[in-house]
Every structure is written in C-alpha cells, then in structure tokens.
C-alpha cells in the first residue's frame with residue numbers, strides 16, 4: 001500500500017487531505033496479572049490496518065460496539081495516540097515524525113495538536129471543577145491570542161457562550177461546572193474546543209450521556225458551528241441513528257468498525273439504505289424504530305450476542321463467528337476493504353461475485 | 366381499561382426532601398397489571414428513579430415517601446408495602462419484587478466471584494443452595510451466558526454486557542414475580558442494549574414475570590413494553606398501551622418526545638428538539654407543569670393542573686387540549702408508517 005512518499009511530501013500542503021491515516025495499527029500490551037510474570041504479554045489489537053482520509057469540512061461518523069476500537073482510532077487521527085505501525089499525516093506532515101523531530105518538520109507538533117481537538121463523553125470530568133466557566137474558556141484564548149486584553153477576552157467568551165446556546169451568557173459565565181446540567185457542560189466543552197480554532201474536532205460519544213431528547217439539539221449545534229467555523233468532525237457513536245443524523249446532515253460518511261477493523265465505509269444515505277456488510281445490518285437491527293405493531297424485540301441477525309475477545313480475534317473474517325452468512329471460506333481468508341478511497345467500500349466476500357465463498361459450505365455452530 | 370388484575374398498586378405516592386419543601390414525586394397513582402411489561406419514560410431529573418424506588422419503599426435518605434403501595438400476591442392476599450418491618454421488606458425486595466439498577470459494576474462486590482454472590486444471596490434468604498445454584502445456571506444460560514465460566518469469574522473479568530446480564534440473573538434467583546429495572550442498560554452499547562431487551566422478553570414469557578422498565582430512551586423500551594407511561598416534572602402525564610402511546614398520544618410533551626428522537630426511517634428534517642428546559646423540583650409552575658414549554662398552552666393550562674382525561678381505551682392523558690394536540694402536532698414518522706402499514710391502523714380504537 002505504501003506510495004511513493006517522496007513526491008507526496010513535496011506536494012503543496014493544501015492539496016493534501018487534512019488528516020490521512022495509512023495502514024494504521026494500534027496494539028496495546030495488556031497489564032499482566034500478579035501471576036503472569038512468565039507468560040507472553042497479551043496484546044489487544046485495538047486498531048488493525050486502517051487507511052482513511054479526512055478532508056477539510058468533512059464529517060466522518062464512526063460506529064461499532066463497545067471495545068471495537070472507535071476511540072482508539074479517533075485518538076490516533078488527532079495525534080493523541082501514537083500508532084504502533086503505519087502513519088498519520090496532518091496536511092502531509094507525518095505527525096509522529098514532527099513529535100520526534102525526525103526529517104524536515106514543516107508543521108510543528110504543537111501546532112498540529114492544537115488544530116486537532118477533542119470533546120469527551122463525560123464533560124463533567126474534562127472540565128476543571130475548581131474553575132469558573134469564564135476562566136475555563138479564557139485559557140485557550142490566552143494560548144492562541146496572547147495579546148488580547150481581559151475586556152475583549154470576556155466579550156469573546158460571552159458571545160461564544162451565546163453562540164452555543166447559553167443565554168444570557170452572564171448567567172452562566174461565573175458558575176462552576178457542577179452548577180451546569182450535562183447538556184450545558186457539553187456546550188462549554190464544545191466552546192472550549194472551538195476557541196483553539198481547530199481544523200478537526202473529535203466528538204467521542206459526546207452526546208451519549210445526554211438524554212435522548214437533548215441529543216438532536218446538541219448535534220444540530222455542532223453542525224451549525226461546523227459551517228461557521230469550517231471545522232471537520234469525527235463523530236463517534238454506538239448508535240447508528242445518531243451517526244446517520246450527524247453524517248447525513250453534515251453531508252459526510254459513516255465508517256463501521258468491527259474488532260479493530262473498518263468493515264464498511266460510505267456516504268451516510270447509501271450505507272443506511274443499502275448496507276453492504278452483514279455487520280452493518282446487525283447495527284441496523286439494534287437501532288430502535290417507532291413502527292406501530294412492532295413484533296417486539298425480534299431475533300438479531302447474528303449467531304452470537306457477545307463480541308469475541310480482541311486479544312484473540314477470530315481468524316479470516318473477524319465477524320465469521322457471529323455472521324449469519326458465514327461460510328467455510330470466511331474462516332480462512334480475510335476480506336479486504338474493496339473499492340476506491342472515497343467510494344462506498346465493504347469488506348465482505350459477498351460483494352465479490354467470483355469469490356470461492358459462494359462455493360464453500362455454510363458455517364454451523 | 367379497568368385494573369383487572371393488578372399486582373402492584375401505587376396510590377398517591379409522594380416523595381419529599383428538605384422537610385417537605387421539594388417534591389420529587391408528586392402524587393403519583395398507577396397500577397401495574399400481573400404479567401405485563403410497563404415502560405416508564407422520562408427525561409433525567411423527571412423523577413423516574415423515584416417512581417421505581419417508591420415501588421419497593423427504597424427511597425434514598427433523607428427522602429420521605431407517603432401514600433400507599435399495595436402488592437397483591439398470587440394467593441390473593443395483599444401486602445401494604447409501607448407497613449412492612451425492615452426484615453419483611455428485605456425479603457419482599459428479593460422474593461416478590463426484585464430490582465436491577467444501571468451499572469452492574471457497583472452492584473457487585475469486586476473481590477467476590479460472581480458465583481459467590483449467588484450463594485450469598487441464597488443463604489441470606491434461607492433458600493436451598495443446591496437448588497438455587499441449579500436455577501442460577503439455568504438463568505445464566507437463558508441470558509446466553511456460559512454458566513460455569515461466569516460463576517467462576519470475578520466481575521471485572523466480564524464485559525459490561527455480561528455483568529449486567531449476570532446481575533439480571535442474580536435478581537431473579539429467588540424467583541420474584543416482579544422485576545423493576547431502572548436504566549438497566551444505559552451504560553452499554555446499543556447492540557448490547559437491544560440484545561438484553563430481546564432476552565428480557567424471553568425471560569418474561571418463560572417465567573411469567575411482571576416487568577417495570579424505567580428509561581429516558583423511549584424508542585428502546587417501545588420494543589418491549591405492552592404499556593407505556595410518560596413522566597414529566599415528577600408526575601405521570603400519559604399512560605397508554607404501547608401502540609396507542611406511539612401512534613395516537615394526546616399529550617404535547619409525548620408528541621414532542623416522539624418527534625425529538627433520531628429514527629433511521631424518519632425524514633431527517635423533521636426531527637426536532639424540545640424547546641426549553643424541564644422544571645427543577647423547587648420551581649414547578651402552578652397549573653400544568655409543561656405550560657412554559659407547550660405550544661398549545663392557554664390561560665386555563667396556567668391556572669388549572671390537568672387531571673387525567675380518558676383519551677382512548679386504557680389511555681389516560683393529563684392535558685386539557687389533548688384533542689387539539691392530536692390534530693395539530695404531527696408525528697414525523699407517520700408518513701413512513703402510512704406507506705408501510707397502509708390502511709392497517711387499528712390504533713384509533
């Protein structure tokens with residue numbers, strides 16, 4: 001997969017994707033228990049061989065089960081997690097080469113890090129409990145605009161607070177985080193990220209802790225600000241209907257992860273209407289709808305409820321232990337993510353009409 | 366629908382804190398029918414956990430619960446729950462009505478194997494341990510878990526979804542008739558939540574359980590519930606059979622709630638948030654508590670707190686203008702329904 005990197009490096013920076021992942025791998029060594037001194041450390045394959053581009057003003061929603069590597073991939077894309085293999089580039093600059101001072105560094109690591117921001121699931125714990133909102137928001141301004149005086153700083157903070165729907169700002173500015181509701185804390189976290197003038201914000205389950213009825217509001221706010229501030233978003237959710245709402249409104253893509261791999265990625269509408277991967281179908285099943293005369297909670301389109309241990313992922317197609325369509329061939333070979341970058345891509349043999357899959361026997365448990 | 370065979374009757378339940386200054390449950394009455402699944406839906410802070418706790422007289426200190434909670438046993442006798450001694454209450458909470466909360470992690474003792482929790486519970490209730498453990502294994506298998514492995518594991522060795530299922534099995538080991546669950550799946554990913562709901566449905570059928578499932582997630586519980594109840598500002602505002610509540614609700618808040626949830630099949634433009642905020646315990650307005658946010662509010666609403674109107678068969682709605690709500694607040698998924706279901710709309714019964 002590795003291209004002719006020399007020429008790529010010399011291309012003008014703005015022709016490069018904002019963030020580009022190439023064959024990225026993140027493997028964690030699991031902490032050893034007391035009695036395991038002599039054993040090989042277990043390795044969690046959190047992210048395995050993922051290549052992905054994120055453009056300016058782009059929206060990518062990542063979905064998948066707990067533990068499938070969404071957060072790890074997200075953090076790797078914003079330079080918060082060092083990959084154990086593969087490269088992460090920001091406007092063509094190798095992020096970890098910049099960090100280590102390897103080669104010609106065009107964009108310093110600090111600049112990269114401040115261009116790539118994160119909002120967490122639990123805003124309560126990411127906001128300093130001993131600081132007032134106004135002081136929390138003053139910090140990024142002091143960092144990015146050291147010459148702005150206190151009066152102008154306060155004005156900017158107030159107008160941003162109002163922009164994120166906290167009206168009147170004066171009512172909120174002098175409160176401490178615990179004096180805000182979960183939704184309001186999340187707005188402050190968003191405001192703080194925006195004050196860094198980021199190119200990309202990673203929203204990691206940023207709406208999951210909010211009531212269902214508040215999620216749409218928060219997503220609308222992020223999408224509004226995306227237009228105003230020209231930021232891209234990587235939006236992580238385990239809920240396909242939220243991913244669809246965010247990605248479709250933001251005219252972006254949905255990426256489906258399973259056990260560290262990207263198994264399907266495509267435009268939101270197409271992926272929802274016409275899922276190419278059996279696992280995407282499972283996520284559809286998991287998404288409640290409000291149909292009348294529902295036949296209750298129907299059987300899921302998968303053979304097992306529990307996800308396998310990422311320390312020891314299944315051979316071949318990692319989904320073969322649960323996939324309702326699995327055949328012998330799926331146990332042996334691993335399907336690649338077929339298709340051009342940017343197109344709708346799916347990693348399943350069923351999308352290859354000539355594959356030996358079609359002649360092999362169905363898997364039984 | 367008259368309460369034909371209620372198993373739990375809650376009458377005028379009130380929970381107050383600060384010496385009666387703040388209400389967190391305001392005069393709530395509801396009957397739960399034997400063998401039904403009731404979904405209770407409310408935003409965070411609406412009092413839904415208080416509702417759950419009140420059923421078992423388990424309000425956290427220093428809250429005060431008043432009113433009446435009646436439990437009708439299978440043998441026809443009735444227990445007045447608020448009159449039970451602490452020892453009787455302890456037995457009642459496992460053997461008649463069991464409860465499962467969010468976050469299995471904090472319900473398990475991290476230094477004790479899962480099997481130890483089952484044994485300890487059985488012993489504490491003077492139950493036959495051998496018989497009880499056989500039941501435990503069956504329950505774990507019902508929940509698609511490997512009984513041997515799970516009983517022999519420490520809680521942290523299991524995934525969140527496995528822990529929560531083990532906790533459900535534990536709550537059923539003394540064969541209660543009723544299972545009350547407060548956000549039992551909220552910390553899990555959606556796929557595991559839905560899987561657990563499917564399993565609960567199987568358990569309900571197999572063991573003839575009555576279930577009360579409390580959540581902020583209306584579409585989630587809609588897959589399981591026979592009947593749904595919506596809470597707003599510490600009180601119930603609408604109760605109806607599932608299909609009626611979804612297809613023909615009469616309360617502006619319920620309709621707004623239905624329209625605010627992202628739905629894979631609904632047109633995107635039509636999902637919208639509910640304007641404004643729900644009131645805190647100290648400033649619940651007089652009259653209808655939803656009036657400050659309600660698009661249909663009138664003078665009458667601000668003055669008179671609406672009682673329940675009968676708005677359909679077994680369908681009660683606390684809104685003066687329920688007819689207007691049905692006419693003027695469109696449901697955004699109806700268009701899809703009409704295409705899909707065609708003329709088959711028996712929900713206007």
Ligand SMILES: Nc1ncnc2c1ncn2[C@@H]1O[C@H](COP(=O)(O)OP(=O)(O)OP(=O)(O)O)[C@@H](O)[C@H]1O
Nearest residue numbers: 028029044046065066067068069070071072073310
């Ligand atoms: N710092 C770490 N050290 C060891 N293992 C880790 C570390 N971070 C993550 N993992 C493991 O890597 C795998 C992927 O984790 P990750 O947090 O990316 O999943 P996720 O998809 O975000 O899950 P969730 O939906 O629960 O947030 C998991 O098995 C997790 O336990």
Ligand code: SF4
Nearest residue numbers: 317320323330348349
């Ligand atoms: S490759 Fe085989 S096991 Fe994998 S998703 Fe496709 S059919 Fe299922």
Ligand code: SF4
Nearest residue numbers: 653656659666684685
């Ligand atoms: S009673 Fe009035 S204010 Fe309350 S929900 Fe009905 S219309 Fe709205």
Ligand SMILES: [Mg+2]
Nearest residue numbers: 070071072204
């Ligand atoms: Mg995560």
